[in-house]
Amino acid sequence: MLKYIARRIGIMLLMIVLISTMIFFLFRAIPGDPTAYVVDPSMPQEARELMLERYGLNDSKWKQYTIFIKDLMKLDFGDSFFYGRPVGQIIAERVPATLILMLSAMAVAYLIGVFGGAWMAWRRGTRMESVGITFALIFRSAPTFWVGLMAILVFATKFRWFPPQGMRTAGYTGETFKEVFLTLDFLKHLILPTIVSGLYFIATPLLTMRNSMLEVLSEDYIEMAHAKGLRENTILYRHAARNALLPVVTAGALFIGSAIGGQVLLEVVFSWPGLGREIVQAVTRHDYPLAQGAFIIISAIMMFMNLVADILYGILDPRISYE
């Protein structure tokens, strides 16, 4: 087991170097350079040169690349062109907001999805089942920004139940994590985007659980459990749901991995100061270090959660072993 994990981590490190390389060259392949965003076109050529010099963008691509990789080994992503501060710092500031929103949304989606999916399988063929599926698919296919805008229109503007945007009421300043996130004001701001993105996510756990449950329910061991005279609840939870949960757990672990990148559209609609919005801005600003850093961290977490999913699978399913 330990050997397996060590091997996987080794592969992950190699993958990160490869991904970093791709990201590095991809960003430099985008037309334009950072100066175009910072300054107006009338800026004298000398000033531009000076700026490029300062960012190290006049060096050869190869030289830039070796410096980048060397820094990366020290976990140094460089300074953001736009903010002039270390990338790690900026990402660390943005990640909590994104993660709190994504994890709340995920908790909502998975709680309703897993139980609802199991229930739908148990009651297959009923009207409630088709209603459930349709409902999940509508919110999966509807554009998130539209659902978000509608939610703001109805629940924030018309009924005034929730604040329309942002993470806290204007004028409120908090410095520490506790002051920023552990307040009633933050909770109020959190609810609407959580529901909207939860609705978007719900299709995955709901339909995965339903399908895998349907598959499990037709297994011979479920019939055997009936033949043993077990109680319905024992069969449903101990035998059926326990087996059906396997693919849902994997999907969940991978979801956490991707959640760190946030949902860009949602963050924009709700003016949520998360990482997703930051990445989009970094790309348009040609803020190479920030964009690179964010993508590398996202892919690293993604790979890590993949490993977590595999290990979880081994724990949940005795047939899988990593010896």
Next chain:
Amino acid sequence: MSLLEVNNLSIDYITGEGTLRAVDDVSFSLEQGESLGLVGESGCGKTTLAKSMMRLLPDNGFIKAGEIIFKGDDIVKKDKEGIRKLRLRDIAMISQSAMNSLNPVHTVGDQLVEGIRAHSNATKAEARKRAEEVFEIIGLEAKRLNSYPHQMSGGMKQRAIIAMALSLNPSLIIADEPTTALDVVVQDKILKKITEIQEHIKSSMIFITHDISVVSELCESIIVMYAGRVMEKAKTEVFFKTPFHPYSLGLKNAFPSILDIGEELISIPGAPPNLMEEQVGCRFKARCPYRTERCQKDEPQLKQVEEGHFMACHYPERIGEFTEKASKRETWEAVRERLIDEGGDGI
């Protein structure tokens, strides 16, 4: 009083294309300690019949008529909880697919213990002890209780399933092709074990199979089913000596006898009728070498031909002629040609 009495039982499956009558007006009884072989081709309703005894029919299967009297109570009328209590404790099933009948994420021991505890107040330790006992009886080491199903061979899994079925000394064991997934050597051992234990705990058994040679070895009586109906019912020795029904004669042909090794087997051409359609006349008419006008119109009812020997054919008196012709290849070849003439494929 018989342990089990099935009277005029009919079972329907409601499907998207219509209603299929899988079991039609079946009656039989089973004495305490008796073992009964239920034979027939795939799809003849034998598994459906067996499952109905435990009310384990799939969601689209319904008992339309008849009664199943077990120890004086009608199983058809019992409520869910009543049925639940009956399962495993009174009627236990040894299922067709040992390979998949154990839940892969729980140890075999847990699955036995869980069954025992669902029907008694036994503590975990007591149930565990009982599980060890039945494992020993069936010839598995007690430490195997800690194994997961995937760590066991097919034969072991089958034994574990049997151990599970026997764990509460049921009065009726339903064995649905319990050994089809196993190789012949293991098959034989396990079948012997099942009957040995069945005799030991004096339970009755319904043994479902499409292998009539197994029945000849293990069962006291036999029921031959065809297209949802009972065609013939007799004591095993009587049946194998003098089968009456043309279908039974054909079935007997299709199994090799030790005396004529090397002979090519004679099979029954054609396929069972589509039970989605309404059946007129004898169900075996399309494949029967001796059919007459009457067989096309009247459905023969099960009637007694000798003491304890029943069959559903209009012509019990022509048995001598039937038996003689049935052993000849030409008889069945003629059926094949007739099927082709009628637009069938004659397979």
